[in-house]
Amino acid sequence: MAxxxxxxxVFGSVTKAVIVSSRGATVYLPSPYADRxxxxxxxxxxxxxxxxxx
Structure with missing residues (x-):
């Protein structure tokens, strides 16, 4: 996807969380995801x- x-x-390999930065906002999605x-x-x-x- 473009x-x-x-x-x-950004995926945190230690925390298993993801950070999304878009349109001037940054969001932390803390759920532990199985993988990237x-x-x-x-x-x-x-x-x-x-x-x-x-």
Whole structure:
């Protein structure tokens, strides 16, 4: 998927959490995700709810 300029998704391999930075806001999604792929899918779904379209 093509991200918007300045959009970033960061997965913490130790905490198993994900941080999403998009449109000037940063959101911490603390649920322990099984792996990076699951975390990124959740973060992308969060961005879609905010209006991001690939």
């Amino acid at each position: 991200y918007e300029p300045d959009m970033a998704i 792929k699951a975390a990124v899918l959740t973060a992308e779904a969060h961005c879609c709810r905010l209006g991001w379209r690939d």
